[in-house]
Amino acid sequence: MRVLAAVAALTAVAILSLAIGAKPIPVTDVFGGLLHDDGSEQAAIVRELRVPRTLVGLSVGIALGLAGALMQALTRNPLADPGLLGVDAGAAAAVVIAIAVLGLASPAAYVWFAFAGAAVASIVVYMLGSRGRAGATPVRLALAGTAIAAALTAFTNGMTLLDPLTFDDFRFWSVGSLGGRDLGILADVGPFLLVGVLLALALARPLNALALGDDAGRGLGAHVGRTRALGAVAITLLCGGATAVAGPIGFVGLTVPHAARAIAGPDQRRVLAYSVVLAPILLLGADVIGRVVVRPGELEVGIVTALVGAPVFIALVRRTRIAQL
Amino acid sequence: MSALAWRGIRTPRDRISFRVHGRTAVVSAALLLAVLAVGVVSVGTGDYPLSLEQVVGTLVGSGDPASTFIVETLRLPRVLTGLLVGGAFGVAGAVFQSVSRNPLGSPDIIGFTMGSATGALLVILVAGGTALQIGLGAVAGGFATAAVVYLLALRHGVQGYRLVLVGIGVSAVLESVNAYLITRAARDDAFVAAHWLVGSLNGRGWEHVWPVGIALAVLMPAALVLSRRLTILELGDDAARALGVSAEGSRLALLLVAVGLTAVATASTGPVVFVALAAPQIARRLTRAAAPGLASSALMGALLLTASDLAAQRVVSADLPVGVVTGAVGGAYLGWLLWRGWRTT
Numbered sequence: 071m072r073v074l075a076a077v078a079a080l081t082a083v084a085i086l087s088l089a090i091g092a093k094p095i096p097v098t099d100v101f102g103g104l105l106h107d108d109g110s111e112q113a114a115i116v117r118e119l120r121v122p123r124t125l126v127g128l129s130v131g132i133a134l135g136l137a138g139a140l141m142q143a144l145t146r147n148p149l150a151d152p153g154l155l156g157v158d159a160g161a162a163a164a165v166v167i168a169i170a171v172l173g174l175a176s177p178a179a180y181v182w183f184a185f186a187g188a189a190v191a192s193i194v195v196y197m198l199g200s201r202g203r204a205g206a207t208p209v210r211l212a213l214a215g216t217a218i219a220a221a222l223t224a225f226t227n228g229m230t231l232l233d234p235l236t237f238d239d240f241r242f243w244s245v246g247s248l249g250g251r252d253l254g255i256l257a258d259v260g261p262f263l264l265v266g267v268l269l270a271l272a273l274a275r276p277l278n279a280l281a282l283g284d285d286a287g288r289g290l291g292a293h294v295g296r297t298r299a300l301g302a303v304a305i306t307l308l309c310g311g312a313t314a315v316a317g318p319i320g321f322v323g324l325t326v327p328h329a330a331r332a333i334a335g336p337d338q339r340r341v342l343a344y345s346v347v348l349a350p351i352l353l354l355g356a357d358v359i360g361r362v363v364v365r366p367g368e369l370e371v372g373i374v375t376a377l378v379g380a381p382v383f384i385a386l387v388r389r390t391r392i393a394q395l
Numbered sequence: 396m397s398a399l400a401w402r403g404i405r406t407p408r409d410r411i412s413f414r415v416h417g418r419t420a421v422v423s424a425a426l427l428l429a430v431l432a433v434g435v436v437s438v439g440t441g442d443y444p445l446s447l448e449q450v451v452g453t454l455v456g457s458g459d460p461a462s463t464f465i466v467e468t469l470r471l472p473r474v475l476t477g478l479l480v481g482g483a484f485g486v487a488g489a490v491f492q493s494v495s496r497n498p499l500g501s502p503d504i505i506g507f508t509m510g511s512a513t514g515a516l517l518v519i520l521v522a523g524g525t526a527l528q529i530g531l532g533a534v535a536g537g538f539a540t541a542a543v544v545y546l547l548a549l550r551h552g553v554q555g556y557r558l559v560l561v562g563i564g565v566s567a568v569l570e571s572v573n574a575y576l577i578t579r580a581a582r583d584d585a586f587v588a589a590h591w592l593v594g595s596l597n598g599r600g601w602e603h604v605w606p607v608g609i610a611l612a613v614l615m616p617a618a619l620v621l622s623r624r625l626t627i628l629e630l631g632d633d634a635a636r637a638l639g640v641s642a643e644g645s646r647l648a649l650l651l652v653a654v655g656l657t658a659v660a661t662a663s664t665g666p667v668v669f670v671a672l673a674a675p676q677i678a679r680r681l682t683r684a685a686a687p688g689l690a691s692s693a694l695m696g697a698l699l700l701t702a703s704d705l706a707a708q709r710v711v712s713a714d715l716p717v718g719v720v721t722g723a724v725g726g727a728y729l730g731w732l733l734w735r736g737w738r739t740t
Contacts, residue, residue, distance in 0.1 A: 198730055198734060201737045214730070216499075216504065216563060217729040220669070220729065221723055221726025221727050223722065224722025224723040227722065228719035231589060231719070234582075234586055237585075238582055241577055241578055241585060320571075321567070367579070369575065372571060373571040373575045376571035380565070380567045380568040381564075383564040383567070384547055387560040387561055
């Protein structure tokens with residue numbers, strides 16, 4: 071029942087995403103425009119602007135939700151999020167290098183840089199956070215992420231502020247937006263996202279075993295090292311790909327797994343499956359809200375998710391006893 | 396060891412008596428000399444180099460008109476802004492770190508600096524205000540953010556890590572508000588605002604020096620008076636209460652002083668990150684004192700900011716905002732701090 075409700079909600083949000091915008095289009099006309107191109111302005115808007123945007127939102131949402139769920143499961147850390155752990159900052163720094171130094175302008179060209187930056191940043195943050203005998207506690211990972219993200223952000227600022235043209239390209243990328251992306255970007259990055267999604271879903275079983283701790287997991291037949299490594303690869307593909315397409319979007323990866331666990335309980339197979347459905351609901355919903363609240367302008371989706379997600383983060387910090395973090 | 400390091404100083408008949416930490420006094424004197432040296436080098440170098448005699452001569456009022464113009468209109472206000480803002484950030488950082496009993500509880504991590512920036516940015520982009528209006532916007536933003544973070548972190552008293560994490564969450568919101576404001580502005584306005592957001596000493600004049608100077612002159616003595624309580628607070632809430640210091644009341648008074656310093660300093664230069672975090676930590680390591688001292692933190696902050704600005708100007712590019720240097724160096728320093736701190740525990 072809950073699955074059906076979630077899928078129905080996702081469908082409803084997707085239809086809203088096709089219908090609502092600077093020019094609202096009645097739902098019947100949305101379907102008309104989808105089915106056949108009658109040459110009208112409305113059909114053109116639906117087919118050329120709204121459909122790509124909605125598809126980008128769906129894929130990026132799925133990627134971020136799964137990445138967040140994986141991170142939280144792998145690190146047993148309720149505060150894990152690609153933005154908080156510096157992965158986005160790593161991707162952003164690498165993309166700026168690609169734009170400013172190498173002159174690469176298209177996402178297809180700099181997606182590899184986003185991957186590399188995301189990978190390096192997540193490895194460094196994890197190594198820093200897991201140092202010592204206590205291991206990677208949530209507080210430590212959040213702090214390590216803050217430190218690394220700060221240094222990387224300073225680098226990004228330096229590169230963009232010394233070069234007004236790069237700055238102008240970068241300032242729109244850096245808020246995280248679904249607007250103005252065409253299906254070409256998705257075609258370039260889609261395969262990486264797909265591999266990431268499949269890898270993440272395949273890890274559900276070993277993650278269940280590891281939920282009890284590394285030793286118990288080993289006892290249950292899970293390969294701790296292999297699961298961690300594959301998980302890191304999946305997170306890098308998902309975060310790097312999503313960031314390359316839409317720019318850094320925070321807090322989706324943080325909030326969605328919590329909602330998924332509240333609905334589905336602790337079984338990682340169900341948590342990951344629900345994250346796949348719930349994350350695009352949040353992202354597309356945030357995008358639709360962003361199109362409505364400051365008409366005729368738009369609020370970028372990264373800003374809306376931060377406004378929605380940060381209060382959830384603060385509520386989590388307030389509710390959890392700090393000693394347990 | 397530490398008992399020997401303290402020396403009592405008394406006036407006749409014990410009318411005034413205070414204690415001086417020997418090593419702290421030596422370190423502070425050395426820092427003061429270093430600050431002066433960096434200041435003189437900053438004033439003396441640039442597109443139009445001045446010799447040491449010319450710099451000193453101009454400062455005492457016997458220079459030729461050209462070097463007087465360069466020193467008094469262009470370079471001196473910039474250096475003084477850097478010194479005073481660095482000092483204010485250093486003191487604010489020392490206060491925040493003592494109150495939260497956590498090196499990460501500094502205003503740049505827990506969002507107060509970001510809040511001041513949002514306030515100022517609103518004024519710059521929406522009202523296009525003067526330096527004074529921008530300053531008022533920064534002060535209002537800083538205090539509003541401080542109130543929000545403090546109230547959200549308040550639960551059976553403020554606990555160190557909760558304050559830090561709530562602050563990180565609030566900064567994330569403010570950061571996206573700032574990014575939104577920047578994308579809404581015309582490109583040139585956005586470029587100016589983005590420069591400002593990183594924190595820069597470029598083009599600072601006397602109108603930026605006076606507000607910070609006055610704020611330091613008023614708030615530094617207040618902080619020093621309250622600093623005795625600061626030391627007691629370091630012992631923990633219960634111990635402080637037992638010694639007759641009301642924990643929440645003192646904390647609030649200290650926080651208000653520190654937020655005021657942060658906000659005024661941010662209004663002058665923009666949110667230069669990590670000075671408030673690093674200055675008290677470095678000062679504390681140099682002085683080997685139990686808690687970061689206010690005077691040594693202020694001097695360390697002034698040294699960090701002016702030296703970073705000098706490095707940004709002379710090593711990289713005259714346009715590079717100082718906040719880029721402090722951010723890169725400070726982020727690495729924080730990483731190193733965590734790396735060392737987590738080695739054993």
